[in-house]
Amino acid sequence: FFLFMMVLGIYVSDVRIGNSPFVLTRNEINAPIFNQANYLNFIQDGMGLNVLLRNYWMVIHPPxxxxxFASTLIPFAYAFAGIRTRNYGGWxxxxxxWALFGACVLGAGIMMGGKWAYESLSFxxxxxxDPVENASLVPWLILIAGIHTMLIYKATGRSLRASFLFSFLSFSFVLYSTFLTRTGILGDASVHAFTEAGSAINIMIKIFLFSFTGLGLFLFFRHYKNIPAIHTEEATNSREFWMFIGSIVFFLSAIFIITITSIPVYNKIPVLKDMIVKFYGGPMAMPEDPEFLYNKVMVLVGFILGMLTAIAQYFKYKKSDGKTVLKNIAPPTLIAALLTTxxxxxxxxxxxKHGAGFLIAIYMAFFxxxxxxxxxxxxxxxxxxxxxxxxGxxxxxxxxxxxxxxxxxxxxNK
Incomplete structure (x- = not known):
């Protein structure tokens, strides 16, 4: 319905809803050339596609x-159906x-964009x-977190509530990324951002965002107590404990990224805007060196996830023998230390550039x-x-x- 409205291109009073693909340029732009009956004779072929877009990876990256992005709707739909039918675990x-498919395709699309940026852009x-890069990464991080909590549930019956939440949020953040890019709110903060699409389109995107996000979160919190949960704590020597820690790290890293990325949004929210001006004396600005801000946090995230990815699988679900785990991880630990050295x-x-401390953190993440x-x-x-x-x-x-x-x-080594 929302997509149909966006291409409808009709007027309600003086407000245009959508942009019809069938409108004529002469009806949209008031230019002297259109006063001449033979104006088409004066229109020559343009210079073609922007040079930055003439790249193989740019052709395949967006679709x-x-x-x-579209595949994240499937976890949302399954979670929604699970709550509505009260079949809380059957979904x-x-x-x-489908979740694995979505994570694979979205991850591949992000990497293709990185390849294009490496070859064509001035990054x-x-x-x-970049804010739009971040907006595409955040749903993937949350989807990965959700996949791991789903695996925990299948094996132990735990983390079902987290699976619901991550399934709802992965699609919600896709909608939020649409809001960031299509409404023009990022302004000059991103080379990817579109110019403002118009008030009607902006309103529709906001309705779309708040409808799905609000509905998902409303159902989640309304049925929260009814969603089955094991109330005893996981054993720290179990696989599910460390998998859940990894999922939380993925989720918190996504929240950190989107929090910094959304600084231009805070300056547009009426209540927050007044508070920000009162506190800062003006609009909140992006950090002076945003790249380093992200890197110094994410290098720590990389270290934690690397260690968890290496060790967690050597644990068994529910409970493991500590001595056996140590015996099994000793050889890869020694080999990794030697290779890193x-x-x-x-x-x-x-x-x-940022001192010895950050360089040590890089070596830790590399190990x-x-x-x-x-x-x-x-x-x-x-x-x-x-x-x-x-x-797999x-x-x-x-x-x-x-x-x-x-x-x-x-x-x-730049």
Missing amino acids: VLFLG IKPLMP GGYWAW LIAIVYPFTFY AAVYAVVANAMYIFTAQKGRIKLA GSIAHAGFALMIAGMLISSS
């Missing part, structure tokens, strides 16, 4: 990314393939913490990434006996960690 199993790299000697990081690659690779051949069909999680973890390691190497 893949938008497919990933997890049929949703899992100086594949990622610049060797790489640091042969190819040392030279990013001294965690190497550790995750080694530990997951060894887990495939030890615990899973080389059975690739069972190794380990392969995904190793690939994610390998990507983080590559990012740290390339970014730390």
Whole structure:
């Protein structure tokens, strides 16, 4: 309905709702050239597509990314149906393939955008913490958090409430990213942002955002007590405990990113705007060095996630023997430490811009990434006996960690 309204292009009083694809330029722009009957003879072919957009990755990046965005509606729909039918746990199993599909496609779309930025834009790299980049990353982070809580529920019956919340929020933040990009609220803060689409479109986007987000959160909190939950604490030597910690880290990192990204939004909210002006003496500005602000937090997030990705799978669900876990993780720990030391000697990081402390943090995150690659690779051949069909999680973890390691190497030697 909302998409149909956006392309309807009708007027209600003096307010235009949507933009019809069939309108004529002469009816939209008051220019002298249109006063001449043969004005078409004066219109020559333009210069073509912007040079920055003439790139293979730009051709494929948007449709893949938008497919990933659209796929987040599926977890929302399943969670909504689960609450409405009071079949609180039955939606997890049929949703899992779709959730994995959405995470895969959305992640691939984000990486394609990074490739395009690396080749075409003036970012100086594949990622610049641009607000629109951030807006695409946040739903993916929350979706990944949700996938892990769903796995916990399937194995132990825990974390069902978190699965509901993450399923609702992943799609809600896709809508919020639409709000950020299409309403022009980011202004000059992003090279991706559109110009303002008009008051009617802005109102429709806000209605769309608040309708879905409000409905999902309303149902979640209304049925919160009815959603089954195990009220005893997880054992700290269990896999689900560390998986849940990892999900929380993903979620909190998403909240941190979107909180900083949304600074231009705060200046537009009437109540907040007055408070900000009173406190700061003017509009709230983006941090002086936003890239470093994001990096110094996310490098810590990378370290935590790398360590959890390496170690958590060596635990069993519900309870594990601590001595057995230590025995199993000792070889990958030693190998990762040796590899990290060797790489640091042969190819040392030279990013001294923010001091020795930040450089040490980069090395810590790099060790965690190497550790995750080694530990997951060894887990495939030890615990899973080389059975690739069972190794989907380990392969995904190793690939994610390998990507983080590559990012740290390339970014730390600019």
